[in-house]
Amino acid sequence: MFDLEREIKAWRREMMRNGVRTTEVLDELESHLRNEFTKLLLPHTTETVAFENALMRVGKPAALSTEFNKVSKTKFWPVTLIWIAFFVLSAWWDLRCAFNWSDRPLLLVNAVSLLSGYLASYMIDALCLIYILYWRFRTATPARATAIDRAVLTLNKIAIGFVLIGFAFGIAYNRTATGQYWHWHIGEIETLFRLMWLVIFSLILRFGSLSQRATSLLFMAVDLVGNLTLSAAVLALFPDPTRHIKVMISHFGFIYVLQLLGLIMGSLPERNEPWRINHQMNRARKAQS
Numbered sequence: 001m002f003d004l005e006r007e008i009k010a011w012r013r014e015m016m017r018n019g020v021r022t023t024e025v026l027d028e029l030e031s032h033l034r035n036e037f038t039k040l041l042l043p044h045t046t047e048t049v050a051f052e053n054a055l056m057r058v059g060k061p062a063a064l065s066t067e068f069n070k071v072s073k074t075k076f077w078p079v080t081l082i083w084i085a086f087f088v089l090s091a092w093w094d095l096r097c098a099f100n101w102s103d104r105p106l107l108l109v110n111a112v113s114l115l116s117g118y119l120a121s122y123m124i125d126a127l128c129l130i131y132i133l134y135w136r137f138r139t140a141t142p143a144r145a146t147a148i149d150r151a152v153l154t155l156n157k158i159a160i161g162f163v164l165i166g167f168a169f170g171i172a173y174n175r176t177a178t179g180q181y182w183h184w185h186i187g188e189i190e191t192l193f194r195l196m197w198l199v200i201f202s203l204i205l206r207f208g209s210l211s212q213r214a215t216s217l218l219f220m221a222v223d224l225v226g227n228l229t230l231s232a233a234v235l236a237l238f239p240d241p242t243r244h245i246k247v248m249i250s251h252f253g254f255i256y257v258l259q260l261l262g263l264i265m266g267s268l269p270e271r272n273e274p275w276r277i278n279h280q281m282n283r284a285r286k287a288q289s
Helices: 004-017 023-040 047-058 061-071 077-100 105-136 142-178 186-207 212-237 242-267 273-288
Strands: none
Touching (some): 004 023, 023 047, 105 186
8 A cells, every 4th residue: 555654755765875865955855746746646646656757757866866966066155164174274284294203204194194084084073063053043955954965975085085094104104113013002993993983984974874964963973982982091091191181182172062062952852843934934034125
């Protein structure tokens, strides 16, 4: 027996698997699909045939995803700021590393790559927080959400590449300096786990069917747990961890707070529908005036 809601859920999952994960975009497309289904549901037409014809009009998930990705190139200023911050901070850290380790090329490449990779990972945290804030206040339009999603995909690839290079050069430096490839140092373990998580997250983005909100919360949660676990390991392993904790707080304390803020705001229930309608009506009046 035909069940419209079941078919709609299956269609949304297929759209997510084809790369359209933005909730706002899916809601808009679903609205078009439902409208077409209602128009095509004639007395002599079965629900199954009407739904198939509606899919043909709106577009099959694979074809719709391809066309959508071609046209969804809207610029979004917070994303632009994130990219500027990434390149500026990367260049600044690279110059600092070049001055400190110019006489040790393997260590220099290791430090530059890891810092750039970690920075890209933290920029993903920032983008996730930006999306959660826009979602929370009902201003996450399809174009904005898609711009954030596209930047997250790109930064994740950049992070994987840099961390992988840094990890490989770190092993090479260990072999050259000490004769051993691996020392089970906390930094080595943390880098390995971060690389594994970035690869897993890439697979989730590519093949998963999570919404953009769920994906954002997942990334921030895993990142925060990993950072707190690293802090706990420092406390447990170092005889005098005070200096290390101060460095971590001064460098990453602000990131921890932002991650926690994003998790709290993203976990709260959505505002009720009347508020949304009033908010949209107020925005429409301002646009007309």
